[in-house]
Amino acid sequence: MGRSVKKRSVSRREVVLRRLESLGRRFCEQIEKGVFPWIEMKSRSTDNIFYSPELRQYVLGDRVVRRSSRIVRHLRPFTQMVWTAYFVKELIRQRKTSTLRDVYYSAQAYDIFFKDQVESDNIITDLETVTGFPREDLNVFPEERSAVFGDLTIEYTVPGYEGRRLNLTSHPDGLMIGPALTNSRLIRTGADKVIVIEKGAMFTRFIEERVYEKFNAILIYTAGQAPRSTRYFIRRLNQEVGLPVYIFTDADPWGMHIAMVIISGSANAAHLRDLTTPDAKWAGVWASDINSYKLPSEGLSDIDIKRLHELSRDPRYKGELWQREIKTFMKIKKKCELEAFSRYGLTHIVDKYLPERLKELET
Amino acid sequence: MKGGEEWQGDKVVAQTFQEISPADFFYRNREIVGFTNPTRAIFSAIRELVENSLDAAEAIQVPPDIYIRLSQDEESKSSRTYTLRVEDNGSGIPPQQVPLSFGQFLVSSKYKLKQARGTFGLGGTMAILYGQITTNKPVCITSSTGGSRIFKYVLMIDIEKNRPVILDRKVLRNRWKWHGTIVEFHLEGDYSKAMPRILDYLKLTAIVNPYADITFVDPKGRLYRFERKSEEVPPPPVETLPHPHGVDVETLQRIIRSTGCNNMLSFMKEHFHRVGEQTARQFLKSAGIDERMNPKSLRPDEIVDLVRAMKNFKDFLPPDASCLSPIGEELMRTGILKELEPRFTAVSQRKPSAYSGHPFIVEVAIAYGGKVPSRNDITLYRFANKIPLMYDESGDVSWKILRSINWRRYGVSPGMPVAVLVHICSTKIPYKTVGKEIIADIPEISREILNGIREVARRLRRYLTRRKHVEQQRRRLSIFSRYLPKIADFSARLGGLEEMPDINRLYKRQVIFRDYKTGNSYVEGETFNAEGYKTILVIAKNKHESNSVNLRVLGLTGSRWRVLIPEVTLEAGAEFYEMLTKRARLLKVQVKSAVRNKPGTVNVFIDGLSE
Known part of the structure; x- marks a missing residue:
């Protein structure tokens, strides 16, 4: 009994890694050309959020904001974003994950300062907007509390567990929905x-x-x-x-x-x-x-x-x-x-x- | 009985109208000339003698050297007495005039229309009189006009008779051709209370007389030096005739009594300021006076009419200010820089003007930072004919004007170290009181003061706006210097590149001097290539704890090096930053010690930003 699930077709990991690296190379090229590095992203201000009946969800409008390191006010968030991009790239490369809180503290080791976690969370949202990938794809997760229970067999993809299978009825309290589960293959x-x-x-x-x-x-x-x-x-x-x-x-x-x-x-x-x-x-x-x-x-x-x-x-x-x-x-x-x-x-x-x-x- | 009463009455009247000598009058009314109490008296005594000394030196165009010593006499229980000695290098007083000029009231060389510090020779004598009545000791005056002899008098004043009493007279050989006057006398006072005012007074005097060298030794033996910063003594004021608009009945009567003219036309031409043949004719015609009339034949009521007619006649030329001796913008700036060491100062001399026939010139300055006190209100320093006015500030016209101005418009907010200096020079300063501390609100004068203050305040605003801009740029550059290297570093690591991109095309900080010990002549550090940078900031700090350094910045434009930032002095510990406004291809910074063989330690950076 039971049905097989089709494999996830694309390895998002590679796509995300390539996207992040191209971002870094873009900034370096801009600097070499004597241009202050800049990036454009869709504006997330409330007047640029629209409901799309087709997608049945909220989407961002066409308005674009430019973050440029030539603007003093942007320098700090820009630096924070470049660092965060570098940090999550390393996470993905080493197949590690982190939480929002952890990102906030890790920054200090690189002489990058966030005023509080709200600031670092915002920068991660910026990075989501720039790359188009949710933070979970960037291996950054919030503190988890939710759980799952039922007849579903999954196969882990995280390092050390690759290929291991588990049926989600195996634990009577249910299983925490964390990064390893979210990114597992559904068998x-x-x-x-x-x-x-x-x-x-x-x-x-x-x-x-x-x-x-x-x-x-x-x-x-x-x-x-x-x-x-x-x-x-x-x-x-x-x-x-x-x-x-x-x-x-x-x-x-x-x-x-x-x-x-x-x-x-x-x-x-x-x-x-x-x-x-x-x-x-x-x-x-x-x-x-x-x-x-x-x-x-x-x-x-x-x-x-x-x-x-x-x-x-x-x-x-x-x-x-x-x-x-x-x-x-x-x-x-x-x-x-x-x-x-x-x-x-x-x-x-x-x-x-x-x-x-x-x-x-x-x- | 009735008659007896009347007789009594007559006697009372007779006593009341008993004539008193001028000395006696001032003895009884000493408060009106500033000798109210022991604190004020000691201040006034120093002030009067210093001013006489300044006048005496200026009269012969010599930069004044003034030495003041105040020492405490042995302490008695009830009161404190001091010995005051003031020496100068002025003109000196001819021997036969010494007793009169110091031992008699209302004797003065200043009874002409001329700008002068004092007017009636009252102050000096009053000081001596005050000393005599509080200590009952004589005054000792030593003076020489630079001839072969020095005269030394010891004298007292006979108050009732207004006459000097010479107790001793010595003649000494003047081997070194010394000229000047030394006054030494005793007085009662309270130095500890008067001290702040005295020091303020000397400081302000030094500001408006930067060509004077003033030394003060106080009773505790402390030495205060106000050094000369200029050798240039302004030309002395010249005597002038009274202007018809400023003449009163008494003056006119005196002129008539002494005139040699026998007709009104020549009388007008001869005795009044800026009255020529044509003006005299027009005036006499409009006043209905015959040109050929003998002035001595004018009846008293006609004299009153004449004064009135002169006041009302509009076509007299305005009084000429050439008889005035303003401080001058250059000297005033020198004095301010010397005593207040401000970060910014602006000086404005207004065009000469006149009120009621008296010419005057207003000079206004503003100073910001340095030793200028930070108070809630702007500090006001008032001067009249080169003397500081120290008391009753709030009654003065300048004070009123200062408060009527909306200083926010000029970027000045409470608590900022701003001082305004107002100097009025005139042949007649319109004092409100005999105390000569408060200047009255004469529309002609207050207009000049207001416009003068506005002008210097505008210049201060320009300076403050620019400083704010430079300050912003400095903060901006420091933010770039902090973040751009990190952006480059993490971008390279993010992109998986081996080498960091070169951010120098965006932002460059070049160290020109690091902990460099300055020498006696200018030495330049590394050259800074300024091409491609829109914002360039020079940042310097003198880390030495006591020695100052000089710094200047040169730029190469075309094929010539030009000074872009002229020499600035960095005091010990001072920081300096300035933006370059002129473009140049290359930049050089030069530094040297401000004082020979006293090296400072400097750090200099140049920051360039391509935006």
């Missing part, structure tokens, strides 16, 4: 869907209740807003393996948005592609579920309502389901958490709610 799976869960308690419950068997699903825990590597991994499961994706979050504007970022991406990542899963579905908990399932609820706060108003104007929320649920939230002025199902017993959500909702969405 075989017996699952026919992916269930993404916002809350850790529910993820554990689903494993304990053998949801992965009962519903033939790969379970993914996002720990709140899904990290980029997790979003990238979800996309691969959807695009490479062809599995439909269902997302369960709290029934409030913030939970709704966690699902939306997995589906359509964030404005912050408008300069990147391949992080979205446009076909993924928000499966609940919906506002309308609060009444139909008689879930214990709290009232919406002022901030919640303000957020709902923002979302209602957001182009990503144009869809019928989204608009309907936003209106319902506004009407009932209630919210509830995933855990609210526990009121009817620990297995209620798995026995009653989940099958009904999946059936509803599958048809």
Whole structure:
């Protein structure tokens, strides 16, 4: 049983390395010509971020900014960017990875100073914009918290583990989604869907209740807003393996948005592609579920309502389901958490709610 | 009884109107000439004698050498008495005039219309009188006009009779043709309180008299030297006739009494400033006075009418300022540089002007940085006829004007070390009070002061703007110097290249001197090739702890080396940076010790940026 997954066709690693090196050579040539090194990149300012209905995600417009070392104000960030490019090139070359925090500290060894991590994170975003590769391709990862569990066999590509295979049911706590997993080859799976869960308690419950068997699903825990590597991994499961994706979050504007970022991406990542899963579905908990399932609820706060108003104007929320649920939230002025199902017993959500909702969405 | 009362009354009246001698008058009213209290008295005594000395030296066009010594007499319980000795190398006083000029009031060589520091010979005598009434000791005056003899007088003043009393008189041989005057007398005072004012006064005097050499030894034995920085003594003021606009009834009566003219036409021509035949005719016609009338036949009421007519007649030529002796822009700058050592100074001499028939010239200067104090307000130094005005600043016209100006417009903000100097010279300074410390607000004068201050303030603004620009460029270059090498380094490593690209075409820092010990004549360091650089900054530092160095920058344009940055002096520890505004192909920096055989230690860099 199970299906094989096609191999990733291109070695991104080589492409990324070549792109970075050409950047360095470009600067050297500029200097030799007596030109202050400069680079152009798409502007990430809010007025240059547009929603693309075709791509179903935010994209950057045509406006371009020029970073030039002849401008005093640009000198420091420019130097920081060149160093960061050099640093990640070395990471990739030596097949090592680093975290955002680690980059911030590593800089000091090279006499490059970042005021704080915000500054170094920004420079990495610059480099993402310049190269067009997400930082994960540059071997820089945020601190990871999210996890995966289910019948999926992967093959590691990281040094020391090359060729080793692992089935993701092998650890009852689930496996952390880190760089090694994100970049592994997907070999075989017996699952026919992916269930993404916002809350850790529910993820554990689903494993304990053998949801992965009962519903033939790969379970993914996002720990709140899904990290980029997790979003990238979800996309691969959807695009490479062809599995439909269902997302369960709290029934409030913030939970709704966690699902939306997995589906359509964030404005912050408008300069990147391949992080979205446009076909993924928000499966609940919906506002309308609060009444139909008689879930214990709290009232919406002022901030919640303000957020709902923002979302209602957001182009990503144009869809019928989204608009309907936003209106319902506004009407009932209630919210509830995933855990609210526990009121009817620990297995209620798995026995009653989940099958009904999946059936509803599958048809 | 009634009659008796009246008689009593008469007696009172008679006593009240009893004539007092001028000496007695000043004795009773000494506060009006600056001898209010022991602190002020000691300051005023020094000031009066120093000013007499300066006048005496200028009168014979000799750069003044003034030596002042104040020493404490043995301390008594109730009060402190000092001996004040002031020596000068001035004209000296003819022997027969010595007792009168120092022992009698209102005797002076200055009763003519002429710009002078003092006017009535009052101050010096007042100082001596003050000494006499506080210590009851005589004054000793030694003087010679440079002839074969020196006269030495010991005298006191008979206050009631306003007459000198000679106690002793000696004649000495003048072997070295010495000329000058030495005054030594005792007075009561409070030096510790007066000290700051005295030192300020001497410093300011040195600013406006840079050709004077002033030495002061104070009671603690401390020596203060204000060295001469110029040998050039400005020409002495010349005497002039009164201008018709400035004449009052009393003056006119005196002139009439002494005139030899027997008709009004020649009277006007002879006795008044800038009145010629034609002007005199026009005036007399408009005043309705017969040209042939004898001036001595004018009745008192006609004299009053004549004064009024003279004041109202608009066609007199303005008074000529040639009788004035301003300090001059050059000397004023020398004095300011010498005493304040500012980083910037601008001096402006206004065109001569006149008020009520009195010619005047306003000179204004501004100084920034160096020893100029940083205060919340701008420091104001006031001068009138080359004497510093030290008291009651806030009542002065210059103070008022200074505060009416919006200094932000000139880039000056509170706390900046800025000083404004205002000098007014005139045949008659319009003092508000007899104390001669405050100048009145005369529209003609305040206009000149305001315009003068504005002019120098504009120049200060230009300087500050430029300094700001240079400062910005320096910061800019230092940022380039920090980051460009790193960009080149990491770009090469990123591109996997063996060699770093050469950033010298973008930015170059060349060391011209490193820890270089200067010699007595100019030595130049490595030549800097300036081609291709748009911004060029010369940065130098003198690391020596006490010796100064001189530095200049030369540039090759065409086939000639020209001085691009003229000689600047770097004090010990001083830093210097300047942008080059003129283009040159090659640059050279030259350095030498500012003082012979006192080498400084310099570091010099040239930074070039192609943007």
